[in-house]
Amino acid sequence: MSDIRLEGVTKRYGTFVAVDNVELAVAPGEFVTILGPSGSGKTSLLSLIAGLNRPTAGRIFIGGRDVTDAPPQARNIGLVFQSYALFPHMTALENVLFPLHVRGINGPSGRRRAIDALKLVRLDGLGDRRPSQLSGGQQQRVALARAIVFEPDILLLDEPLGALDRKLREELQIELKGLQRALGVTTILVTHDQEEALSLSDRIMVLGK
Ligand code: ADP
Ligand code: MG
Numbered sequence: 001m002s003d004i005r006l007e008g009v010t011k012r013y014g015t016f017v018a019v020d021n022v023e024l025a026v027a028p029g030e031f032v033t034i035l036g037p038s039g040s041g042k043t044s045l046l047s048l049i050a051g052l053n054r055p056t057a058g059r060i061f062i063g064g065r066d067v068t069d070a071p072p073q074a075r076n077i078g079l080v081f082q083s084y085a086l087f088p089h090m091t092a093l094e095n096v097l098f099p100l101h102v103r104g105i106n107g108p109s110g111r112r113r114a115i116d117a118l119k120l121v122r123l124d125g126l127g128d129r130r131p132s133q134l135s136g137g138q139q140q141r142v143a144l145a146r147a148i149v150f151e152p153d154i155l156l157l158d159e160p161l162g163a164l165d166r167k168l169r170e171e172l173q174i175e176l177k178g179l180q181r182a183l184g185v186t187t188i189l190v191t192h193d194q195e196e197a198l199s200l201s202d203r204i205m206v207l208g209k
Helices: 042-050 092-102 107-120 136-148 166-183 194-200
Strands: 004-013 016-026 031-035 057-062 077-080 154-158 186-191 203-206
Touching: 004 042, 016 031, 016 042, 016 057, 031 194, 042 057, 042 077, 042 154, 042 186, 077 136, 092 107, 092 136, 107 136, 136 166, 154 166, 166 194, 186 194
Parallel strands: 031 186, 031 203, 077 154, 154 186
Antiparallel strands: 004 016, 004 057
């Protein structure tokens, strides 16, 4: 687990300011939620932290290291998006194995880790199913397993429960919180849902529009 620090992080698209001078410090193991309406720059901000995009201004530090110009693969970050973004042609287990393959972790030890990650999200026995054979909640659990299987220093969650119906969302909120505690992984979740922010996190930051 690592701490995260954002200093004056700004993202402009042309003259439009999507992320405006954000200052944030997240302690190792902390669970912070960024709350803001649609269009307030939540996804843009997470993309900057993940390294999928570069800020126009400001610096990003992970574990005390300035990663502002580092590529995503140099940041050891697990990512979950609202739309599950699973590989449709791969089984659940193959989806979870993928980030391990990318990191050169193959063979029985990789397989063991992937199976354990599926167990953690309560999908034991469903590893052979393809995404189309899983419910929305189960697909999002696969996405979560895929994001944690390589033991990331940081977990970034972009409205991960937004596509689920209310009952399932509340169930998964409890599981997600338990999992985050158990793993002790530094986590930033973004959402427009105030209730979700309150029930999940240690601390909330509000983004204006
Ligand atoms: P949120 O996730 O909070 O809904 P986003 O970060 O997706 O907000 O978007 C913030 C604003 O930035 C929106 O007005 C959006 O249209 C704009 N935006 C996002 N990505 C781009 C882009 N690649 N080019 C231009 N504008 C963008
Ligand atoms: Mg968004």
